Amino acid sequence: MNFLDLIWLIPLFPLAGAVLMLLIGKLLDPQPPSDVAVAPGVEQSEAGPRPANHAHHHPGPLQNLIRIICPGMVLVSFIFSAGAVWQLSHLPNRLHQVIQFTWIAAMPFHMANGHLATFQVDWGFLLDPLSSVMILVVTGVGFLIHVYATGYMAHDNGFYRFFGYFNLFIFFMLMLVLANNYTLLFVGWEGVGLCSYLLIGFYFHKKSAADAGKKAFIVNRVGDAGFVLGMLLMLSVLGTVRFTDVNSALRSGQFPVEAGYGVLTAMALLMFFGATGKSAQVPLYIWLPDAMEGPTPVSALIHAATMVTAGVYMVARSSALFQLTPVACMWVAGIGAFTAIFAATIALVQNDIKRVLAYSTVSQLGYMFVALGVGAYWVAIFHLFTHAFFKALLFLGSGSVIHAMSGEQDMRYMGALKKKIPVTHWTMWVGSVAIAGIPGLAGFFSKDEILWQAFSSPKGSTVLWLVGLVTAAMTAFYMWRLMNMTFYGQSRVKPEVAAHVHESPAVMTWPLIALAAGSVLAGWLGVPKLWSMFGEGFRAFPRWLEPMFALAGTESEHPASTEWSLMILSVAVAAGGISLAYYLYSKRPEIPERMLERARPLHTVLYKKWYVDELYDFLFVNGLGKGGGSAMAEFDRKIVDGSVNGAGWLTRASATLSMWWDTWIVDGAVRFTSFSVKLLSYPACLLESGRVQTYALFVVVGVLAFLGYYVAR
Amino acid sequence: MHPVTTVHYLALSAALLLIGTIGVLTRRNIVIILMSIELILNAVNINLIAFSHAWHNVGGQVFAIFVITDAVAEAAVGLGILIALFRNKETVQADEIDLLKW
Numbered sequence: 001m002n003f004l005d006l007i008w009l010i011p012l013f014p015l016a017g018a019v020l021m022l023l024i025g026k027l028l029d030p031q032p033p034s035d036v037a038v039a040p041g042v043e044q045s046e047a048g049p050r051p052a053n054h055a056h057h058h059p060g061p062l063q064n065l066i067r068i069i070c071p072g073m074v075l076v077s078f079i080f081s082a083g084a085v086w087q088l089s090h091l092p093n094r095l096h097q098v099i100q101f102t103w104i105a106a107m108p109f110h111m112a113n114g115h116l117a118t119f120q121v122d123w124g125f126l127l128d129p130l131s132s133v134m135i136l137v138v139t140g141v142g143f144l145i146h147v148y149a150t151g152y153m154a155h156d157n158g159f160y161r162f163f164g165y166f167n168l169f170i171f172f173m174l175m176l177v178l179a180n181n182y183t184l185l186f187v188g189w190e191g192v193g194l195c196s197y198l199l200i201g202f203y204f205h206k207k208s209a210a211d212a213g214k215k216a217f218i219v220n221r222v223g224d225a226g227f228v229l230g231m232l233l234m235l236s237v238l239g240t241v242r243f244t245d246v247n248s249a250l251r252s253g254q255f256p257v258e259a260g261y262g263v264l265t266a267m268a269l270l271m272f273f274g275a276t277g278k279s280a281q282v283p284l285y286i287w288l289p290d291a292m293e294g295p296t297p298v299s300a301l302i303h304a305a306t307m308v309t310a311g312v313y314m315v316a317r318s319s320a321l322f323q324l325t326p327v328a329c330m331w332v333a334g335i336g337a338f339t340a341i342f343a344a345t346i347a348l349v350q351n352d353i354k355r356v357l358a359y360s361t362v363s364q365l366g367y368m369f370v371a372l373g374v375g376a377y378w379v380a381i382f383h384l385f386t387h388a389f390f391k392a393l394l395f396l397g398s399g400s401v402i403h404a405m406s407g408e409q410d411m412r413y414m415g416a417l418k419k420k421i422p423v424t425h426w427t428m429w430v431g432s433v434a435i436a437g438i439p440g441l442a443g444f445f446s447k448d449e450i451l452w453q454a455f456s457s458p459k460g461s462t463v464l465w466l467v468g469l470v471t472a473a474m475t476a477f478y479m480w481r482l483m484n485m486t487f488y489g490q491s492r493v494k495p496e497v498a499a500h501v502h503e504s505p506a507v508m509t510w511p512l513i514a515l516a517a518g519s520v521l522a523g524w525l526g527v528p529k530l531w532s533m534f535g536e537g538f539r540a541f542p543r544w545l546e547p548m549f550a551l552a553g554t555e556s557e558h559p560a561s562t563e564w565s566l567m568i569l570s571v572a573v574a575a576g577g578i579s580l581a582y583y584l585y586s587k588r589p590e591i592p593e594r595m596l597e598r599a600r601p602l603h604t605v606l607y608k609k610w611y612v613d614e615l616y617d618f619l620f621v622n623g624l625g626k627g628g629g630s631a632m633a634e635f636d637r638k639i640v641d642g643s644v645n646g647a648g649w650l651t652r653a654s655a656t657l658s659m660w661w662d663t664w665i666v667d668g669a670v671r672f673t674s675f676s677v678k679l680l681s682y683p684a685c686l687l688e689s690g691r692v693q694t695y696a697l698f699v700v701v702g703v704l705a706f707l708g709y710y711v712a713r
Numbered sequence: 714m715h716p717v718t719t720v721h722y723l724a725l726s727a728a729l730l731l732i733g734t735i736g737v738l739t740r741r742n743i744v745i746i747l748m749s750i751e752l753i754l755n756a757v758n759i760n761l762i763a764f765s766h767a768w769h770n771v772g773g774q775v776f777a778i779f780v781i782t783d784a785v786a787e788a789a790v791g792l793g794i795l796i797a798l799f800r801n802k803e804t805v806q807a808d809e810i811d812l813l814k815w
Contacts, residue, residue, distance in 0.1 A: 688814045689811060689814055690810075690811030690812060690813050690814030691807065691808055691810075691811045692807055692810070693737070693738055693739075693741075693746075693807050693808070696737055696738055697738050700734055700738065
């Protein structure tokens with residue numbers, strides 16, 4: 001089977017599943033009548049972390065069909081993806097494009113330099129090393145999360161709806177990563193945003209969930225505006241949006257003069273702004289923590305493993321563009337580093353288990369952008385790849401904890417769960433070790449490579465490295481704070497919950513185990529160059545991706561001893577963070593209490609997330625939104641309405657004048673004429689008496705007058 | 714004994730015409746006015762016949778007959794109008810009938 005020519009089929013399997021679910025899913029999974037009674041938007045009185053109708057719904061027998069179809073569709077996609085990637089690796093140029101049809105027909109337009117170009121967009125798919133990594137992550141991790149969700153969502157209303165959206169998301173995500181041009185990528189980009197919105201607001205009768213969905217959608221729109229502008233700018237100076245054409249134009253330097261340095265920088269920065277929206281970077285990261293209102297599998301799949309990495313993918317895809325503009329690269333690295341340390345500080349003090357992970361995700365995405373900014377594109381994708389495993393694992397693990405705790409998400413009411421839910425504990429332990437950066441697990445390899453590149457690459461600097469190192473320490477600390485508060489120490493579980501703490505069913509634990517295995521093994525595809533005792537096979541990932549980016553001059557001039565010492569330093573820092581968290585939260589839980597008392601203002605600032613939400617509320621929602629709204633209303637009332645009213649008044653005044661003119665001048669003239677005629681005719685009227693004899697008299701007088709005239713003559 | 718000459722006829726005719734004209738102009742009763750018109754017409758007839766006789770031309774007499782016929786028709790129409798008028802206005806006084814003015 002020639003999988004390479006069938007890559008267009010890969011997104012269609014999940015689409016089929018989604019269409020099936022959304023059209024007839026309700027028949028397979030009938031809803032209890034109570035669900036209908038809950039009107040959307042009505043906030044339930046018991047505003048628990050999960051809605052109250054949870055666990056009241058008993059699945060129908062046909063629900064099992066959904067359990068098979070939806071993950072099955074993703075599995076089929078995964079098989080096709082794996083086949084295609086396998087065949088791709090045998091191609092000499094490792095690039096395969098399938099153009100199915102012309103989606104937007106050729107349309108001539110003038111480029112910025114006045115040349116005529118045709119705007120044409122294909123419905124085409126591109127498989128190269130970059131997109132092959134992405135489709136394997138999306139379908140592979142996506143499949144595991146689908147399987148997990150069949151267990152996690154079993155008692156929820158709208159089971160079919162959840163899986164319909166989930167499959168639809170996979171479809172759009174695959175469109176995003178397989179598209180062969182920016183416009184088609186944008187279709188997927190918007191589609192995953194839609195699914196994100198639908199799934200964050202899955203418990204739509206909870207106001208906070210509905211609000212979070214709206215927030216995510218609106219904040220993403222802001223970034224999307226940047227992306228669209230960047231795309232249009234690209235079209236107007238390069239005349240094409242197809243990746244291969246754009247890249248070859250940029251690499252060869254054959255682009256028109258108009259595409260000067262400033263224009264390219266603007267283009268790159270606009271695209272990067274789009275990426276900050278989708279990938280939750282400063283200043284547009286604020287939606288991601290709120291997105292945790294969605295069900296936990298959604299957080300794992302969309303808000304950790306796949307969708308939020310779309311920005312990273314897009315920047316890596318535009319590497320040829322970013323390579324040309326050091327300014328844009330500097331911004332990418334700077335924003336990434338700032339986001340990484342900023343989100344990590346917030347994660348240090350959060351109490352909601354999912355919120356810690358959400359900020360951790362923002363922070364890790366920051367790492368990826370640091371790597372992109374310093375030109376280490378394959379490292380960013382590598383971190384994306386390993387992060388997909390361990391962050392999905394951590395989210396699913398937290399979901400399993402929440403499942404065990406009957407919906408409790410606050411870590412202050414957990415503790416000592418290790419014995420009660422051992423599988424969850426051990427898999428999460430693996431995930432935490434992986435993200436903390438302990439050698440041998442996935443996170444170490446990718447994070448250490450990022451730190452090394454931030455230090456050694458020509459675009460890197462010591463500051464970037466230092467920020468990354470501090471963030472790594474914080475990452476280790478907050479992850480082990482989470483582990484300690486959840487699994488170790490004293491139990492603070494509420495008694496009514498403690499009675500039925502239970503391990504999750506096998507359908508949920510097996511994906512955890514698989515992801516844990518991935519978290520251990522994924523990193524071994526890209527061991528540091530220094531570890532030359534391992535064969536070339538252990539550097540498969542860089543060897544697979546690096547030719548794509550065709551970078552020159554990233555070879556380090558630093559001695560091996562520097563790299564070794566930096567590596568040891570980062571491991572030491574991670575170990576330090578872990579042991580500090582262990583000491584503070586397991587051995588001496590009273591110390592954090594006391595520290596909290598001492599540094600309450602700092603804690604409050606961190607706990608309130610640096611008041612960024614409040615600032616944005618003040619600046620944009622109330623300031624620009626409402627203030628601007630009232631200013632606009634004032635403008636409307638005073639200027640727009642005023643001019644309309646003024647025009648009306650002017651018309652009326654001129655009409656009055658015109659009426660006066662008509663009445664007195666025009667009509668006056670007419671009436672004066674008639675009056676004077678009447679006046680002049682009055683004497684004649686006197687002759688007209690109407691009496692026939694008078695007339696006869698006139699005749700006689702006339703005759704006599706004539707007669708008299710003749711006689712007298 | 715003076716013979717009756719054309720001048721006498723003409724004088725009679727002129728007298729009749731004068732009487733008729735004064736009647737038309739001064740009397741108010743429409744019946745009388747119609748009768749006065751008959752006088753005027755007869756004055757004309759006498760005039761026509763006097764000249765016919767004087768000049769031995771029979772055309773004048775023929776004309777007189779025409780005028781008599783015409784007078785009959787005129788009297789019939791005039792009386793008809795008068796009756797119609799009386800039915801509407803209940804009067805035959807010419808000075809009370811002055812609708813046709815400005």
